[in-house]
Amino acid sequence: MKAAIVGAGVIGRLLALLLVNNGHEISIFDQDGDDGIKSCSMAAAGLLTPVTELDKSDILIYELGMLAIAQHWPTILNVLQSPIYFQQMGSLAVTHPKDHAEMDHFISFISEKLKNNPMAFKKLDQSMMLQLEPGLSKFTYAYYFPKEGQIDNQAVLTELKQWLHAKHVMWYSHTFVEHVQAFEVHYHQSCMKFDMVFDCRGIGAKSIFHDLQGVRGELIWLYAPHVKIAHPVRFLHPRYSLYVVPRPNHIYLIGASEILSEDQCAISVRTTLELLTAAYYLHPGFAEATILKTVTHCRPTLSHYLPKIKYADGFIAVNGLYRHGFLIAPTLVIEIMRWLTKGISSLQYAQLWEQL
Ligand SMILES: Cc1cc2nc3c(=O)[nH]c(=O)nc-3n(C[C@H](O)[C@H](O)[C@H](O)COP(=O)(O)OP(=O)(O)OC[C@H]3O[C@@H](n4cnc5c(N)ncnc54)[C@H](O)[C@@H]3O)c2cc1C
Structure with a gap:
């Protein structure tokens, strides 16, 4: 599959990693440089605290976060093969x-x-x-x-960048995308066609998420x-x-x-x-x-402070990671891979999904 990822924050980069690892041909678009300095993901503190976050969040965030800490982050760090600071000491x-x-x-x-x-x-x-x-x-x-921990999220973003470049991903940095839709990315008054477009623009995706x-x-x-x-x-x-x-x-x-x-x-x-x-x-x-x-x-942030994945033929938009980007992104990208490979009936968190 030839796919575009628009937005190279934590969710965009992790999605790119999994898609490349599954043999797909990926192009990344971001208005920022590939170091991601201006992204929300670069601003985060890297806390992985699903239990204490329950003070303000839904039990779903706890479930997504616990899976990410116990299973998905260790697997991702293993793929990256880089000594990223990751602690599960509580x-x-x-x-x-x-x-x-x-x-x-x-x-x-x-x-x-x-x-x-x-x-x-x-x-x-x-x-x-x-x-x-x-x-x-x-x-x-x-x-x-x-069960709580932390990760050096700045190092994660940098290592993901290096890993993706090493895999020859096409990275359109400093490229503002004017419009995304199924199968299409519009930028610089031109349009590129893909088999699948992933909208990971964070706060830049208000045209798709009206309550963002x-x-x-x-x-x-x-x-x-x-x-x-x-x-x-x-x-x-x-x-x-x-x-x-x-x-x-x-x-x-x-x-x-x-x-x-x-x-x-x-x-x-x-x-x-x-x-x-x-x-x-x-x-x-x-x-x-x-x-x-x-x-x-x-x-x-979306209403109810929960993430959402919107989908259509040739299009997925994921957003609303709020204060939990690093806590929940690994589990969200695994869920998206499940949808891509096994279809809608295989989803574990159907409540996150909405058809466009
Ligand atoms: C101060 C602070 C502390 C935080 N601490 C934590 C923490 O400890 N633990 C935790 O899990 N989370 C934390 N978070 C939350 C976390 O940072 C976010 O949930 C996460 O970064 C959201 O990731 P994202 O990939 O959805 O968006 P982003 O990181 O914002 O990425 C979106 C990307 O899309 C690009 N983009 C947008 N519009 C366009 C366009 N039109 N064309 C091209 N590119 C576009 C942007 O340039 C950006 O690179 C914190 C947040 C803040 C602000």
Whole structure:
């Protein structure tokens, strides 16, 4: 099959990998360069946290995410044959002692959605918590989520680019696509024909997804040699929710705001103050950190905050990855491959699909 993928974020690149691996001839179109610097996917923090995301998301996201962490990411990383930072050591949630009601609410919400699954999390007293994270000495207890993890999403995008180039995929970078439809990609006032067109344009696909909107997120990258935190940590607070994502070489990502806006201007003073104040409270060593960069982007979001796959003969559009792109994209692309190879009756997540 000769196929076009329009949009080279995480979903477009993973789809390209699977299609090439299955012997298809792929052309990729993106308005950005092939490094994907301007994509939402490059802005993400790489958290793979299906359990703690249940606080705000549907059980379906948990199911898609658990499969991705346990099965699909390891398989994809094996195909890429590159030492990408990928951890499945679990994550922690902590809160200020006076805000313990916040934690109780968070945990009861998650338990209810998981129907009290005892394997999903564990309460740690202070000594157990300090064995895992000696740097969190300010806190009296934590919850531990053993199945959660993280991935270096920037490295994933770069490695996917290199792998796809090595397979001689046609990559039309800096190419704004004016229109997509079944069998056709329109750009620079010309039209190219394909057996199949995949629309993976994220926030750029409003002509196909009429309820699509951007949810602004802001993130700060710190270099903090005085901080030692090994697991992703969520800090629950009545006014904001913060996470700290450790990366190798003393780098920490502090995020992320969530604002119903498509404004992609620089990070606000308010968010900067909130994120850095909370980070400093979490670990005083962050006071000595240097700010490497700040990142702002808009998460492609559909109503009900769930992804959707629209299909027609010669056309598939996938969107609405919201704050879960890296968490769920591997399972979504496997589902799309199932549709392509075995047809509609083989789908595992039929509720995601809609005929155009
Ligand atoms: C601050 C922040 C933190 C996040 N943290 C996490 C996290 O920890 N874990 C997680 O799983 N997710 C996270 N996310 C969410 C994740 O980044 C998104 O869900 C994901 O990137 C969406 O991927 P996508 O491929 O659908 O879209 P994108 O990455 O936006 O890719 C779409 C591509 O389409 C191209 N395009 C659009 N229109 C056109 C056009 N007309 N012509 C040509 N090309 C076009 C764009 O250039 C872009 O490259 C975070 C998001 C933000 C903003």
